Amino acid sequence: MSQALVYTLRSILGARYVLDQPEELMAYECDACTLIQKKPDIVALPKTPEEVAQVVQACIQAGVPYTARGAGTGLSGGALPMQGGVQIGLNRLSRIVAIDVPNRTATVEVGVINASLNTALKPYGLFYAPDPSSQSACTLGGNIAENAGGIHCIKYGVTTDHVLALQMVLPDGSLTWIGSQNRRSHGPNLVGLMVGSEGTLGIITQAIVKITPVPEKVRVYLAAFDSVADAGGTVARIIRSGLVPSALEFMDAFTVTAVNQAFQVGFPEDAEAVLLIELDGPAAQVLQDEKKLLSILEDHRVSQVRTGETEAERLALWKARKATVAAYGRYAPAFYLNDTVIPRSQLVNLLEKIYAVAERYEVIICNVFHAGDGNLHPHVLFDPDIPDQVRRAMQAGEEILQACLAVGGALSGEHGIGIEKSELMPLQFSPESLEKMRQLKRTVDPLGLCNPEKIFPMRTACGEARHAISPALLTGEGLWI
Ligand SMILES: Cc1cc2nc3c(=O)[nH]c(=O)nc-3n(C[C@H](O)[C@H](O)[C@H](O)COP(=O)(O)OP(=O)(O)OC[C@H]3O[C@@H](n4cnc5c(N)ncnc54)[C@H](O)[C@@H]3O)c2cc1C
Structure with a gap:
């Protein structure tokens, strides 16, 4: 990597915020x-949107690829600089710029940690709804x-x-806002295009997001079942009934x-499956929904129901859910976490298939997932030092x-x-869609420097999906753990 680029970046950010030592x-x-x-050649740590733009401009000038990185908790390798180059760490853009209570919006820099925004919103009785377990x-x-998700x-989407709106550094190096702080706007939905584009169409520097009033009443139910089929059937029935749980x-x-x-946490260990169900809303509505919920649970032979109502009780129940991945660390040094969505009516069918796969390959597969969204997360545990297990x-x-x-x-x-999963895209999308x-x-990125080799399969010919997982992973080559 050219020393000239390191010098240029240091002149923009200061020596301390440009890393190039192994x-x-x-x-x-x-x-x-x-x-x-995949190690970057250089890490640049800008503090402001303008500095991000200058870093991107320097990369363009040098013809060097660049990749955005937040906290690095991503589970699909999105932040890895597959062609080397500059990794742009955005954690220093950490200001909550404004909380607009009357209009229920917050303007944030992108390095703000999800939970920190909620801490800042709490005194206003507001919250930011999307709450990944990380x-x-x-x-x-x-x-x-x-x-x-x-x-x-x-419930909240x-x-x-x-x-609502994004400030972005586009792949031509320009800094611009797209979208509108108003809840309705016209023209093509550029914000919708950028959300979920995994840093391949530009670098987001600020966002205006919707914030939501904390509901009047919240109740969490732990429902234990003697069979996976009963738990899965309960999920399908809740969805069919029109009840909209908040979790x-x-x-x-x-x-x-x-x-x-x-x-x-004292969860019932004699259960084959546990559902954590949350209802929220106006108190009267929660009570009404509770009746419906309990009747569905009874119909599906629930063996035990526990309720959490105070904030402490609810947090205790959710803590266990949010920390499951850490708990798996006691059984194996690594896991391969699959993330797929299925129609919710297929839940029991797929769980049976997953357990059959576990038996056939003689691996432990544990399941914790967003059942209400049909979003499966089978974790396949393995030891990376044992190639056959990998x-x-x-x-x-x-x-x-x-x-x-x-x-x-x-x-x-x-x-x-x-x-x-980029090489698997042809399994879901037609050659025409992929093209x-x-x-x-x-x-959007004619130079191809913005987070290259992500999402769109570059090596596999259209329609010719080879492996769900890169062949290098199947052989264990490139595993780091
Ligand atoms: C224990 C655990 C639990 C998790 N639970 C959930 C969950 O419940 N729901 C869920 O959705 N995910 C979950 N995840 C996955 C992960 O936390 C999310 O994908 C999260 O959104 C990644 O944020 P990050 O800041 O760590 O991004 P990174 O991992 O740093 O980057 C992720 C991707 O975003 C791009 N990117 C980062 N910042 C920017 C930016 N400012 N502009 C443009 N592109 C950018 C990167 O290039 C990369 O492609 C979990 C992960 C872990 C480890």
Whole structure:
């Protein structure tokens, strides 16, 4: 990498905020995907949107690729600089610029951590609804780039439903606002295009997001079942009934034991499956919905129901859900986390397939997921030091993905395509659709320097999907953990 670029970046940001030493770059070589590593040549840490624009302009001038990075909690390798170059870390853009209470909007820089925005909103009785389980670490920029979901998205919608306007550095180096702070605007929905584009169409520097009043009443129910089929049937019935819970999450027996052992939360270990269901809204409405919910649970042979009403009780129940991934660490040093969406009526069918795959490949697959959205998250546990285990885990993951697609599912529910699933895109999209996506990318980013090699399969010929997971992963080559 040219020293001249390092000098230019240092003249823009100051020496301290441009990293190029191997030991400094190591911290940026992976995200939470755990499967792939790629070190940048340089890390640039701008403080303002204008500095981000200057960094991008310097990259364009030098013909060097650049990749945005938030907190690096992404699960599809999106923030990895696959062609090297400059990684632009956005954590220093961490100002909450304005909270507009009357208009219920907040203007934020993209390095603001999701949970920090909610802490700032609490005194106003407001909250920002999209709440990924990683919310104590992930940035709003990363959430917007991935169109993040979360526990409460079944009722409140995913990130794209909450973004009104974006300030962006486009791949020509210009800094511009798109969208409108008003809740309605006309013309093509450019904000909608950018949300979920995984940093491939520009770098977001600020956002105006919707904020929502905290509901009058919130109640969480832990419902335990003796069979996965009863729990899955309950989910389908809740959705069919028209009840709109503010959360509807599934945990299997392995997961319940894991969180109990890690966090002593006292979840019922004799259960085969547990649902965490939340109702919120005006008090009278919650009481009415509760009656409907309890009757559905009874119909599906619920074995135990616990309720959390005070904030402390609710947080205790949700803490276990949000920390499950950490609890799995007690069983294996690594996991391959699949993220797919299926029609909710297929839940039981797919869970049965997942357990059959686990048996066939002799791997542990544990399930905790956003059941209300049909967003599955089978975690395949493995030890990266045992090549045969790696191979079996990856193949099991691939088979699950194929099974989900076969019932009309989608490649990703919320973790994005990134590098992990880009080669699988032809399984879901026609050659024509893929070519339109590539054309769009080329139009917005003709130089191809903005987060290259993500989302759009570049190496695989149209319609010729090879592996769900890159062949390098199937052989264990490139694993970093
Ligand atoms: C334990 C755990 C639980 C998780 N739970 C959930 C969950 O419930 N729901 C969910 O949706 N996800 C979840 N995730 C995945 C992850 O946290 C989200 O994808 C999150 O949105 C990533 O944010 P980040 O700041 O870490 O982004 P990064 O990982 O740094 O980047 C992610 C992608 O966004 C791009 N990007 C980052 N910032 C910008 C920017 N300012 N402009 C343009 N592009 C940018 C990057 O280039 C990359 O492609 C979880 C992850 C972990 C580890």
